[in-house]
Structures are given as C-alpha cells and as structure tokens.
Amino acid sequence: MKKIYTRPKSLKRTPFHYCPGCGHSITHKIMTELIDEMNLQDKTIGIPPPGCSVFAYNYFDIDMAESAHGRGAAVATGLKRAYPEAIVFTYQGDGDLAAIGTAETIHAANRGENITAIFINNAVYGMTGGQMAPTTLLSQKTTTTPYGRDDKIEGYPIKMSEILALVKGSAYIERVAVNSPANIIKAKKAIRKAFQVQIDCLGFSMVEILSPCPTNWKMSPVESWKWIDEVMVKEFPLGVIKDITGKKDAG
Amino acid sequence: MAKVLMNGNSAIGEAAIRAGCQCYFGYPITPQNELTEYMATHLSRKKGCTFIQAESEISAINMVYGASLAGVRAMTSSSSPGISLKQEGISYLAACELPAVIVNMTRGGPGLGSISAAQSDYFQATRGGGHGDYRTIVLAPSSVQELADLTYKAFDLSDKYRVPLVILGDGMLGQMIEPVEFSYEAPKELIIRNNALRGAKGRTSRIVKTFTSNPATVEEINWSLFRRYQLIKQEEVAWDTFMVEDAQLIVVAFGIAARIAKGAIKSARIEGMKVGMLRPITLWPFPAEKVREVANRTNYFLVFEMNMGQMIEDVQLALEGAGEVSFYGRTGGVIPTPNEVLRVISRLYYQKGLK
Numbered sequence: 031m032k033k034i035y036t037r038p039k040s041l042k043r044t045p046f047h048y049c050p051g052c053g054h055s056i057t058h059k060i061m062t063e064l065i066d067e068m069n070l071q072d073k074t075i076g077i078p079p080p081g082c083s084v085f086a087y088n089y090f091d092i093d094m095a096e097s098a099h100g101r102g103a104a105v106a107t108g109l110k111r112a113y114p115e116a117i118v119f120t121y122q123g124d125g126d127l128a129a130i131g132t133a134e135t136i137h138a139a140n141r142g143e144n145i146t147a148i149f150i151n152n153a154v155y156g157m158t159g160g161q162m163a164p165t166t167l168l169s170q171k172t173t174t175t176p177y178g179r180d181d182k183i184e185g186y187p188i189k190m191s192e193i194l195a196l197v198k199g200s201a202y203i204e205r206v207a208v209n210s211p212a213n214i215i216k217a218k219k220a221i222r223k224a225f226q227v228q229i230d231c232l233g234f235s236m237v238e239i240l241s242p243c244p245t246n247w248k249m250s251p252v253e254s255w256k257w258i259d260e261v262m263v264k265e266f267p268l269g270v271i272k273d274i275t276g277k278k279d280a281g
Numbered sequence: 282m283a284k285v286l287m288n289g290n291s292a293i294g295e296a297a298i299r300a301g302c303q304c305y306f307g308y309p310i311t312p313q314n315e316l317t318e319y320m321a322t323h324l325s326r327k328k329g330c331t332f333i334q335a336e337s338e339i340s341a342i343n344m345v346y347g348a349s350l351a352g353v354r355a356m357t358s359s360s361s362p363g364i365s366l367k368q369e370g371i372s373y374l375a376a377c378e379l380p381a382v383i384v385n386m387t388r389g390g391p392g393l394g395s396i397s398a399a400q401s402d403y404f405q406a407t408r409g410g411g412h413g414d415y416r417t418i419v420l421a422p423s424s425v426q427e428l429a430d431l432t433y434k435a436f437d438l439s440d441k442y443r444v445p446l447v448i449l450g451d452g453m454l455g456q457m458i459e460p461v462e463f464s465y466e467a468p469k470e471l472i473i474r475n476n477a478l479r480g481a482k483g484r485t486s487r488i489v490k491t492f493t494s495n496p497a498t499v500e501e502i503n504w505s506l507f508r509r510y511q512l513i514k515q516e517e518v519a520w521d522t523f524m525v526e527d528a529q530l531i532v533v534a535f536g537i538a539a540r541i542a543k544g545a546i547k548s549a550r551i552e553g554m555k556v557g558m559l560r561p562i563t564l565w566p567f568p569a570e571k572v573r574e575v576a577n578r579t580n581y582f583l584v585f586e587m588n589m590g591q592m593i594e595d596v597q598l599a600l601e602g603a604g605e606v607s608f609y610g611r612t613g614g615v616i617p618t619p620n621e622v623l624r625v626i627s628r629l630y631y632q633k634g635l636k
Contacts, residue, residue, distance in 0.1 A: 073480035075350075080492070087488040093478040095350050096490035098373050101343040104335070108347025108355065111331040112304050113479055116351070134343070137336035 038062040040071045042091045051251025053152065053241025054082060056208045058089050060218040061148070065092065068225060074117040075109060077102045079126040082156045086121055100131025103138035106145040117228055119146040125155050128164040128190045135194070142199030142233035146224045149190065149236055152243040153262065160246035164188045167265050172246070187265055191238045195272035201233035203272040207240035207263065209255040216268075227275060240266055284460040289425045289450065290358075292461050293384055294319030296432035297356055301467030302382070304331045304355035306344035310363045311396040312452035313386035317358065338363040342370030342383070349379040350489060352477025354436050354467075358384035360452065361402050362393060364410075371445050372411030376491040376502065380439040380473050382432070383417075384448045386455040389614030397614030398453035398537060403591035406447045407565040414503050416510050418446040418517065419564040421535040425459035431562070433465040440473045442513055449564060451587070453537045453616060510566075519562035520571050524550065528557030529635040530626065531575050533596050534585040535561050537616075542585050544619030545626055554630045564592070569599035581633055582606045585622060587615075605633075 037043065041062035046055040065071050076094040078086035079102055087094035097105045102120035110118045120127075127135050127149050138145065154172055155161040161174040165187045169178040179187075194200050202224055206217035217239060224235035240262050242254035249257060287295070294316050297305070305324050307317035317334070325332035331348070335341035341357045348355035359367060364385045374381050387402045389395035406419045418438055422428045431448060439446040478487055493499060523543060525531060534542040539560040549556040559575055561568050576582075582604050584593040590608045597606055609625045611617045 072482035075478050075480060077347075084490075084492050087490060091481070091486050093481050093487050094490075095478055095488070096373075096377070096492060097346075098343065098369055101339065101346075101370070104340040104343035105347040105350070107333070107340075108304065108306065108344035108349075109351050109478070110347070111333070111344075112348035112351035112353045112355065113477075116478075116480055133336050134340050137340065141333075 038066045040065040040091045042089050044088050046089065047085060048082065049245045051242055051244040051254055052082070053150065053208045053239065053243070056214060057148065057150065057217070057239055057241065058086065060214060061221060062090060064218060064222050064225065068222065070117050070225065073115060074119070077106050077118070077120045079122045081123045081126060083121055083123065083150065100126050100129070101134055102126065102131060103134040103143070103145065103147065107138050107141070107143050110143060110145050114144070117225060119148055121148045122150065123156065124149070124151045124153065124163040124165040128188050135190070136197060139194045139197045139200045139234040139236070142201070144228050144231050145234065146228050147236040148221065149238040150241045151238055151266065152241045153187070154243055154246045156243055156246055165266070167261065189266065191236065191271045194236060199233050200236070200272055201274045202227045202235040203238070204270045205238040205240070205266060205268050207258050207268055209240070209242055209258040232274060238266070284462045286458055287425060287461050288315050288456055288458045289428045290315035290386065290455040291319045292425050292429045293358070293432050293448070294323065295463055296429040296465065297382070297436070298324055298327070299463055299465050299467065300433045300436040301354050301471060302356050302436065303329060303353040304345070304348040306333050306335050306341040306355070306357050308335050308338045308341050308359065308363060310360045312388060312398070312455050313358050313360050313384065315455065316384065338366035339369060342367040345381045346370055346374055346379060349374065349381050349473070350478045352474040352479065354440070354471060354473060356382040356384065358386065360386045360388045361390045364402060364405070368411035371417065372413050372415065373491070374445040375415035375417065375506070376413065377489050378443040379445070380443055381445045382435045382439055382448065383445060384450065387449065387451040389612065395614035396452060398451035398616055399587050399612060399614050400451060400536060400538060401588035401591070401612055402449065403564065403586070403588060406449045407567070407595070415506055416444070416565055418442070418444055418513060419449050420446065421449050421562060421564050422454065423536050423539045423560065425454070425457065425461045428454060429461050429463060438517060440471060442509055444509065444513070449536065451537050514566040517563060518566045518568045518570070520568040521560040521562060523558040523560070525557035525559060525575055525578070527555050529555045529579050530581045530583060530630055531579055532556060532558045532583045532585055532626070533561070533572070533592070534558060535564060535592060538585055538587050541617060541619050542622055545622035548619065548623045549626050549630070552627070554626065555635070556626055556630070561592070567595045567599065569595070572596055572599035573603065576600055576604045580604045581629070581635065583626065583629055584608045586610045587617070588612045
C-alpha cells in the first residue's frame with residue numbers, strides 16, 4: 031500500500047508537551063516537513079528561545095542551541111557568520127522578538143544577515159502565565175492588563191513585520207496564521223520561501239505566525255482559531271509584507 | 282619576528298589573530314577602542330573571518346556565543362560598563378560549556394565612572410559576574426608583551442576547559458605603547474571544532490542547552506562545572522614574584538598596579554628596605570598556595586590595588602589569619618605614582634619595626 035502520510039523524518043518521536051490547540055505543534059510539524067522536503071536536515075541549525083518553545087529541541091531532529099531571551103538574532107548572526115554553510119533559523123515569541131530582543135532583531139535585519147526568523151505572535155507571554163506581550167491587542171485582558179490593554183498606559187500592539195519591512199537589509203517578510211487548514215498551507219509556503227531566500231543569500235527573512243494560545247486566551251481551541259480570524263488579523267493583516275525576490279509564490 | 286612598538290589594545294588584536302581568532306564582535310567604549318579598530322582593519326578582510334560592530338555589548342557577546350557554537354575561536358572586548366552588559370551572555374557561555382575570550386580594559390566605576398584606568402572589576406571578574414554558580418578563568422597581564430602572550434594563552438585555556446575566559450586589563454595597559462614581539466602560531470587543528478554545531482551530517486543531532494524542567498539535572502550541570510573548576514585550580518594557577526627571597530614585606534598586586542609597585546619596590550630596595558612582590562597572573566584561580574608559601578618567610582603583606590580593596594579578600598582567605606595584611610588603593614581612575622606607593626611601603630616598614 032502506498033504511504034501517503036507519515037511523521038516527518040526531522041520530527042522526533044516525542045509527544046508534544048504543548049497545550050491542546052497550541053500553534054507551536056502545528057508550526058513545528060510544517061517546519062520539519064519542509065526541512066525534509068528541502069533536504070536540509072543535516073545543515074539546519076535552530077535557535078529556540080526561552081518560553082514554551084524552549085523545548086523545540088526535543089522535537090526537531092536537527093542541531094539546536096538555546097539562546098538567552100531576545101538574543102536569538104545575535105546568536106544566529108554569530109553562528110551563520112562563523113559557518114555560512116549552515117541554514118540558521120531563530121524561533122522566537124512576541125516577547126522575545128518584539129520586546130526584549132527588538133534591538134538584536136532590527137539590526138540583524140538591517141545588516142541583511144542571511145538568517146530566518148520564525149516569529150510566533152500569540153499576543154501574550156505564554157510560559158510565564160499569560161502576561162501582556164508587546165503584541166497584545168488594545169482592550170485585550172492579560173494577567174498584567176487585567177482591565178484590558180489601554181493605549182494611554184501600555185501603548186499599542188507593535189507591528190514588527192511592518193517595522194522590519196522598512197529596514198533595507200530585510201529580503202522577505204510575510205505574516206501568516208496557523209488557524210485553519212488553508213492558512214496552515216499558506217504558512218508552510220511562506221516558511222519554504224523564507225528558507226529559500228536564505229539559501230539564495232538574499233538577506234534577512236522572517237515569517238510572522240499568528241498562533242493560537244487557548245490556555246492563556248482562556249478559550250477553547252475552536253474559539254481561539256475564530257478569534258484569530260475575527261479579531262487578531264484586523265490588527266495584524268495577513269499577507270506578504272516585503273519580498274525583494276520578485277517571485278510571487280515560490281511554494 | 283622583531284619587536285614592534287604597539288599600544289596594548291592593538292597588541293591584543295594582533296595576538297588574537299595569530300591565535301586563530303576568526304570572529305570578533307565589539308561595541309565602541311573607551312578605553313579599548315584601539316582593539317575594536319584593529320580588528321576592523323586586520324580581521325575583517327581575512328578569509329573566513331568576521332568582524333561586526335554590534336548594536337550593543339549584549340548583542341556582541343551573544344554573537345560570540347553563536348560563533349563559539351559553530352566551533353571557531355571568537356572574542357569580544359569592552360570596558361567596565363560594557364562588561365556589565367555582557368554578563369548575561371557570559372553566564373550562558375559558562376552554562377553551555379562554550380569557549381570564548383572576553384577582554385575587559387577596566388575603567389573607573391561604578392556607573393559611567395571615568396575613562397581612566399582602574400581595577401575595580403576584580404570581584405565581577407573573579408566571582409563569575411553573571412547569574413548562577415560559575416567561574417571564568419581570569420588572566421591579569423601587566424605589560425604590552427604580556428597582553429599578547431596571555432591572549433594566546435587565553436584561547437588555549439578557554440578551548441581546553443571549555444569555559445569563558447576574561448582578560449582583565451585596564452585603560453592604562455590598553456593605551457600605553459611598548460615594544461612587543463609576536464611569536465605564537467595557532468595549532469593547525471583547534472579542539473574547539475570538536476563539539477561544533479554544524480548540522481547533523483553523519484551523526485545524530487546535537488543540542489546545546491541548559492534549561493530543563495528537572496532541577497536535579499541542572500544541579501548535575503553545576504557539579505560537572507565544579508569538577509572542572511577544581512581541575513583548573515590544580516593545573517592552571519600562575520603568578521610571578523619579584524625579590525621575595527629575603528623580603529620582610531610582600532606587596533601583592535596585579536596588572537598595572539604591579540607595574541607601579543615594582544617601581545616603588547626598586548626604590549625601597551635602594552633605601553635598604555627588604556620588600557618583594559607577589560603578582561598573581563591568574564586572578565581566578567587565585568594563587569592562594571603561593572601566598573601561604575610566601576607567608577612562611579614573612580608575616581607582613583601590603584595589598585595594593587586600583588580599587589577600594591577587592592583582591593585583598595582573596596589574600597586574607599589564602600592566609601587564613603597567618604599574616605598581617607595592610608591595604609593601599611586608589612580608585613575611580615586615579616593612577617597612583619611609584620613614589621606614592623613607596624611612601625606607603627616606608628611608613629608600613631618602619632611602623633612594623635622591620636629591618
């Protein structure tokens with residue numbers, strides 16, 4: 031019988047520790063599928079962040095190294111410059127990439143570092159228990175904005191993809207979501223393109239992934255998928271934000 | 282190679298390149314900019330080498346971490362306020378057992394302090410500096426030649442034990458110009474390559490990390506580091522002595538302070554005072570045994586530092602009450618003269634009734 035579906039080779043046979051409905055497991059799966067499809071398992075190095083996905087190295091069957099909070103882009107820069115043959119990606123949450131690591135991220139992009147950032151935006155700090163993220167929406171309740179995020183006190187949700195698109199060294203930036211089969215397919219295409227941009231040495235690439243966090247959003251998985259569609263994409267519209275390759279669709 | 286005239290900061294750069302350092306990541310801060318500039322000029326165009334002026338000291342140390350992961354010799358340099366920022370990265374390097382050389386051309390502190398030479402980062406350098414239970418090897422050169430020689434040694438030791446290493450210089454050593462000879466050639470095969478993350482080709486995938494949800498695993502990491510530190514303490518302690526054989530008073534000083542003290546001791550000898558010096562070259566591990574050995578000959582110690590008294594604690598710990606320890610220090614970037622130290626020596630010498 032023809033096998034049409036199997037566990038990706040680059041995905042370890044370890045049960046995910048992520049909560050039901052979490053976007054990390056979906057993202058891990060499509061990334062490891064891509065690593066297989068693009069034949070990158072023996073040259074890819076991943077830099078996971080502190081946070082829920084610190085355990086990414088338990089699932090990706092590739093070389094991986096932990097990074098300090100927010101420093102992924104700097105670590106990836108050092109690694110890629112020292113060993114340019116590697117395909118290097120950072121895997122970062124919104125607190126990591128858009129708050130504590132803003133400087134590292136912007137400057138890595140501005141230098142046109144040939145690295146790929148996988149940016150998980152779930153509008154909340156996950157592992158620490160649901161505090162406000164830089165991407166938390168206005169009036170969204172978190173444990174540190176118990177009355178809802180107020181722009182007069184906490185400012186506005188920050189749009190890293192749009193900011194990084196302005197930086198000359200960035201080559202490809204797309205915002206996707208992992209909240210429906212159709213969107214997951216689009217997300218996979220975007221990550222494929224980001225990796226290809228790195229392989230072609232075109233500069234910094236990033237895929238921002240709107241990702242459900244049912245636990246901290248206090249929703250069911252189905253509700254959280256809907257919330258992305260109905261609320262989150264209004265603040266963070268999906269689509270290609272920057273593409274210097276001139277190719278519309280590499281997937 | 283013949284001797285050349287060079288400032289201390291540039292000498293570190295040249296020595297690092299000769300030691301096979303392939304990556305330098307820095308951020309401007311006085312008084313160490315000549316090193317960053319030397320690397321920008323001489324390392325950046327070298328094949329397979331990288332120079333980046335990072336966006337911050339934090340980024341620079343994390344780039345070092347990344348390069349070290351890839352198995353190449355990497356370094357960063359800064360001065361006191363910048364070294365404070367690097368402590369996060371140094372802790373991660375220590376935890377992940379990654380070699381790295383960090384140069385601190387110390388200036389006056391705390392805070393923004395002054396840009397003049399000081400030794401007030403002794404505690405920070407020798408006690409780990411960042412969070413967690415770790416140590417870094419700390420080397421304290423006291424001349425431009427020694428800056429070069431200890432830079433080679435820094436890379437060798439850091440690779441050998443897979444620990445981050447701090448070269449603790451100061452603003453004066455960095456700026457002063459002296460003759461220096463470069464004689465080192467890096468080994469062709471560097472052991473740092475052995476554990477490199479370069480993709481899981483022909484082997485199982487490799488993970489470099491410290492975080493686990495099991496505290497007992499982290500405790501075991503600490504024990505593993507501790508055992509290595511014990512080995513370093515046994516094997517790598519280095520010091521220098523000057524006229525200690527008949528000395529009745531021993532000055533203990535490191536780095537540029539030892540240089541100043543040497544002038545004072547020479548003058549004291551002319552005046553008939555039997556004064557000698559013990560100069561720790563490794564500040565961690567500290568030459569405690571050597572201090573005790575010297576204490577068999579005399580009871581009187583003068584610790585002289587360009588800070589408010591930091592190394593004095595290690596001297597006192599080493600002596601375990603066996604000797605009488607006095608202290609003289611200037612700080613904030615004030616550089617004392619040999620005559621000033623001579624006055625302190627004379628006063629002490631006669632107060633204690635030494636002959």
